[in-house]
Amino acid sequence: MRISAKADYAVRASVELAAATDSSPVSAEALASAQDVPHRFLEAILRDLRREGIVASRRGAGGGYVLARAADAVTVADVVRAVDGPLVYVRDQRPSDLDYSGSAASLLHVWVALRANVRAVLEQVTLADLAGGSVPDEVRALVSDDEAWENP
Amino acid sequence: MRISAKADYAVRASVELAAATDSSPVSAEALASAQDVPHRFLEAILRDLRREGIVASRRGAGGGYVLARAADAVTVADVVRAVDGPLVYVRDQRPSDLDYSGSAASLLHVWVALRANVRAVLEQVTLADLAGGSVPDEVRALVSDDEAWENP
């Protein structure tokens, strides 16, 4: 269960855009240096985000990227899905497409519950939350538990 | 965020062992055909599980594998970690090792909350639960929501 560099970079760039309040486009170069991400790689990621309707772009001098929607209408899940596809899948299949037989039948429920709990976090946090330096109460509750910070 | 074939197979084989009540070893071959998994591949996985103390093995005729601990003392998280390492990591680092600066600082909290919610499922379900065809109430509550079964 890993979050790819691509997803991490995509969210960071999107948050940076959400934080740029003055509605003028931000260049890929500026985003790359602000978040310390390889510029050419970020360009490719931003193209994905544009194709998925997360950001809009303007070419030419003074061009760059802006969010295509309001920052509070874009969740982390939206951004991750745009670059990496489905949030959770098992052996390249969606949980609901799996077919378990025998004593492992209930395992399907585990994967579905897992996905539900992943969604509960990533679909709750918006770019506006992150740009504002805060997270929803439900998420804060999760991280306020000391156990959440331990590496078992 | 994918669950690898290895992790899926490992859990299924472990559940099969938990369901084999008569404490005599089950061969890799028998587990492989019961769960429809490549036999040689499963053997490699079982070796990982043994090294991590999840299963015990006996060699020779009539040999095979048994759970090394009671089925209600082994969680799905234990099995997944044994074959795939840490449950959640971002760009090959544990969330707590990440270093975010600028407007994406709160993103760290999102990844930590994500991991906490993943744990809340996988550390709660034991092999005994699955072998018994049921899951803990907290997990059942998650899957009873119709939304949990939809592919967005």
Add this chain to the structure above:
DNA sequence: TAGTATCCGACTAAAACGATAGGGTATGTT
């Protein structure tokens, strides 16, 4: 028309993934 910055497709090195192969070693049965 010069400069800026996005857009596009191809490309690459390295790692991960999903296995498979060949032989060695311990254990039980006859």
Add this chain to the structure above:
DNA sequence: AACATACCCTATCGTTTTAGTCGGATACTA
């Protein structure tokens, strides 16, 4: 003792994914 069973270990292998890079085309501004 011979034999069959079944785990054990190392190595290999083809494909896909990951994380980037490169060269140039296209669009927009001043």
